[in-house]
Amino acid sequence: MDFFKVVSIEEAREKLINNFKDYKLPIEEVDILDSLNRVLAEDIISNINVPEFNRSTVDGYAIKSSDSHGANESMPSFLNIVGEVKMGENTNIKIKSGEAVYVPTGGMIPEGADSVIMIENAERLDENTIAVYKAISPGENLIFKGDDIKKGELVLEKGKRVTSQDIGALAAIGISKVKVYRRPKFYVISTGDEIIDIDEELEIGKIRDINGYSLSALIKKIGGEVVDKVIVKDDFDLLKEEMEKALSLSDIVLISGGSSVGARDYTYDLINSFDDIGVFVHGVSIKPGKPTLIGRANGKAVFGLPGHPVSAIIVFKVFVEHFIKELIDYKEEIRKTKAIMDFNVHSSPGKETYQMVTLEERDGKLYATPIFGKSGMITLLSKSNGYIVIKSHEEGVTKGEEREVFFL
Amino acid sequence: MDFFKVVSIEEAREKLINNFKDYKLPIEEVDILDSLNRVLAEDIISNINVPEFNRSTVDGYAIKSSDSHGANESMPSFLNIVGEVKMGENTNIKIKSGEAVYVPTGGMIPEGADSVIMIENAERLDENTIAVYKAISPGENLIFKGDDIKKGELVLEKGKRVTSQDIGALAAIGISKVKVYRRPKFYVISTGDEIIDIDEELEIGKIRDINGYSLSALIKKIGGEVVDKVIVKDDFDLLKEEMEKALSLSDIVLISGGSSVGARDYTYDLINSFDDIGVFVHGVSIKPGKPTLIGRANGKAVFGLPGHPVSAIIVFKVFVEHFIKELIDYKEEIRKTKAIMDFNVHSSPGKETYQMVTLEERDGKLYATPIFGKSGMITLLSKSNGYIVIKSHEEGVTKGEEREVFFL
The missing domain is CATH 2.40.340.10 (MoeA, C-terminal, domain IV)
Known part of the structure; x- marks a missing residue:
């Protein structure tokens, strides 16, 4: 075995990224409701204005705000009602000075109006007349066309993890499908003669596979897919066979266990037995997690994680998660x-x-x-x-x- | 319509809980890997000790620590090698004073030994003898039986959201299936004559359904299931028909929209049109979200959420999420x-x-x-x-x- 060359976390990450410069996850298109927690593989630009029209935020009368100037409880302005806007419908009415049009919340503001007086601040005197009891300013109680999202605006950036609010934003601009990175595929191998699966009879001397389960759950949590999760005895030929399968079916192979020196040698030799770069990180100055191995075999990333459950989780977070983020230009969030x-x-x-x-x-x-x-x-x-x-x-x-x- | 009686958040929550005292979500059993982010419906108690045997944490020799006392680099202790423990295997060897047995990391400690001297601190002189160069204490370099989990110990509590670490713990104690609460089923109704779905042609005056999408995504995020998500015009009969269906298929109905006074009346009358308690919260002193309605119809919870997207999300978080947590005795986490x-x-x-x-x-x-x-x-x-x-x-x-x- 080569000399155990311990490198810093930064050096290990740098080697990892450099050795997978050209490795990218494929891109797929999914319905927006299936995009929750996925990572965007495209910038999302709006093709429309939101709203597409000046829109009332209250139930009231669309008016020219200048017509309300000076109005108060004791000296109202009187305006002529020249029509009514129906919810969800277009209107061709044009408002002139002295005129008002009824508009419900969410309704379209007729041309010529620049504000809406709330029904609470107006009184309908007869079929054709309202009294306005309050002075309002231009823009009051309405949202202008494009106020929320402008046509051509960058709404969501490539690399963003899609949140529930983002899905609302996508719906608002009429986007029903988005391009996201395919879930990274993992193959999880637990090694060790002492390791047995959860349903096997526990004999003295054996212990149950913990890492296979906690790593699989972590993979699901970060949006990855577990192609398979297996236990392999400390036997080079069996490991080699499983590894061939793992490399052909997944993007990333995790081998955990091998806490004894002999088992570590196996993993090292195994990664090096393929026609590729082999092990390029062999020991990291991290605690826990020093005996971490990182390599490349058949073009895929292979991580040799410590057998200790806490160490395996830490090394997963520090290196595997980091690697995936780099693969998909993922923008880190504050958590x-x-x-x-x-x-x-x-x-x-x-x-x-x-x-x-x-x-x-x-x-x-x-x-x-x-x-x-x-x-x-x-x-x-x-x-x-x-x-x-x-x-x-x-x-x-x-x-x-x-x-x-x-x-x- | 009844007088708009605005209550505090606490009052609204209290009414909500009181009116659903007997409502519980059913319990189902799932494989542990499918239990990620689900909420436990049972206490998990270990039937075994972890580890089931005294286990070495290093590669070394199991000894009686007293045999190493006084040993150092210049004055080693000499011990007889009386055997070797194989990884994953039981051992019947009993160690007496003056004896040592080779044990790999994770291997079983033979009876009589109370510590392990690391190979780095010992030297194999011949087939039957080692020199020990360091004094060690009882318990050094091993974990005692049950040190990690004791038989009969409460490992995970009912109401806990299952994390990836928890799945590791379940695997450790040989539990492959757990009881969790069934995902709460939601029916999401967006109302309004102006609301169109994402794939419909956007005419002037209409806007796209945002809440249907962002609420569905929030439901998925908190582990719920969206039975259906529909848009209904402001028509009482259509709403009543949809509501009948919603109440029969789901645990919780969300009606959003109805931002205009007329639409709010519809939702109110709708909830009250069933043979049950009807609306019991009608207005909350929360900003945004004042016009929130909460009621009970056909034994199910119905939430009337504001049409405004931000308000709908806030009201969902403050009331709907809270309600679900109460339904399943969910222990709040710090986030x-x-x-x-x-x-x-x-x-x-x-x-x-x-x-x-x-x-x-x-x-x-x-x-x-x-x-x-x-x-x-x-x-x-x-x-x-x-x-x-x-x-x-x-x-x-x-x-x-x-x-x-x-x-x-």
Whole structure:
């Protein structure tokens, strides 16, 4: 085996990106309701104005605002009603000074009118006359054509994750389908002679596959697809066979486990056994996650993740998620908060440390309690809802200190 | 129509809960990988210890720690190798003082051993002997049986939304299926003579259905199912017909639109036209969202949401989401942050004001910019990623003030 060359997180990410410069996920078109949480592969530009017409925001009378000037409760203006606009219908009425037209909320404002007097501020005296009891300004109680979205305007940017509000915006401009990146396809391999699947009888000495499940769930959470999830014994030939299949069916292969030195060697040799670059990251100065392997085989990205469940999740977030974001020009969103540390945490200088925490609110303040555990500590992990990052030049964090917590 | 009796948010929520005391969502069993983001309908208790045996966390030799006492680089302890534990296998070896057994990471610790000396700190002198160069303490480099999860321990609580880490925990204890609440079924009705669907030709005077889409997306986001999404003209008989169908097929009916006074009357009369409690909330002191209607018809919850897209989203979050959480004993999670207000916002005293904001990070600090808009302003809405709440006794927020921002 090559010498274990530990690199920084930044170096590892750089190598990862450089080795997959030309790898792009295909683009597909989906109905907007199916685009929730997908990432846009196109800029969305509006072909229309929203609204397409000057639109009333109240029930009232469309008027020239100048006709209301000076009007008040004791000295109203009197205007002639020259028509009524029906909801959802076009109108050809043109308003002149001294005239008013009834318009419902959402109705079209007739030409010549620049404002709407609310029914509460007007009184219908007879079929043809209203009294206006309030002075209003141009633009009052209406939205002008294009006020909301202008024709030609960039509404949503390529790389944006589609939210429910975005789907509303797409509907507003009449776009029913959008181009999004195809979900990245993953193949998840758990290795180890001691690993058994969830429904297998638990013999002494064996443990259940945790990573296969938590990684598959993480993949689904970030919008990926799990092509398959398998357990393979520490046998090079079996691993090679599974890997061939994995590389042909997926975009990204995750191999987890191999916590013993022998198993790590297998994964390393396995990635290098294909006719490609092979392993290009072999050890990262991250805690937990040091023995991480990253390589390229048959043109696909392969990640060798630690067997430890917490480490596997951290390495997934730091490298796999990062890689996907780069593949699809994904714009990062702010999903973090600040919290007061409720404990001292010591870190290893020279390593970037990721520490899982549980957030708790007391007296309107957020506190973060670090979650420690010798190894698995899966119960505690399931209680954590975020993590803090301690940079490699720091020595740890101090109780009472305020730090950023990233949501899991 | 009854007098418009505006109630506070708390009063409205209380009426809502009281009128649906006995309404529960059915429970269904799903595979754990399909349980991501679903809400548990049962407490999960472990039937096993994790690990089921004392387990090594390193590659090394299992020993009695007392045998290493006093050992150092210049004065090692010498121990007899009495066997080797194979990965994933049971072992019957019992260690006595002066003995050592090779154990790989994850391997079972033989009886009698209380610690593991790492291979880095030991040297194999011949087939039967090692030199131990370091003193270790009991429990070092191993996890004891049940250290991670104890048999009988409560692992996940009823009402918890299942995360990817939780799925890992379920796998660890051999649980492949869990009971979760069935997704709440929604029927989404947009009303208004001016509303047309996304693929219809846009005539002047009409506008596209935004709420049908953004509400459907919000429903999917919170784990609900949209049975159907329809547009109905402002015609009582058509609405009544659609409503009959909606009530028979779904748990919750959302009627949005009806921004004009006439349309609001329709929705009100519609909800009251069934043989049940009818409308029990008619106006809430919330901004935006005052004209909200909440009622019960044929035993189901019906929400009359404002036609304005931002208002509809706010009312959905404040009442519909709250209602679902109550239905399924959902434990609220912390999904908020603090940010510095980048603007002054004036609010209406006596009303709880919900103000959409965009978060932005500058020099390591989070700033929130309120999003204003006369009406729809759907482009701006799609730029917002959270909201602030201004309580009814407050007059607004001041630029520079730090406040809580809830993620959308």
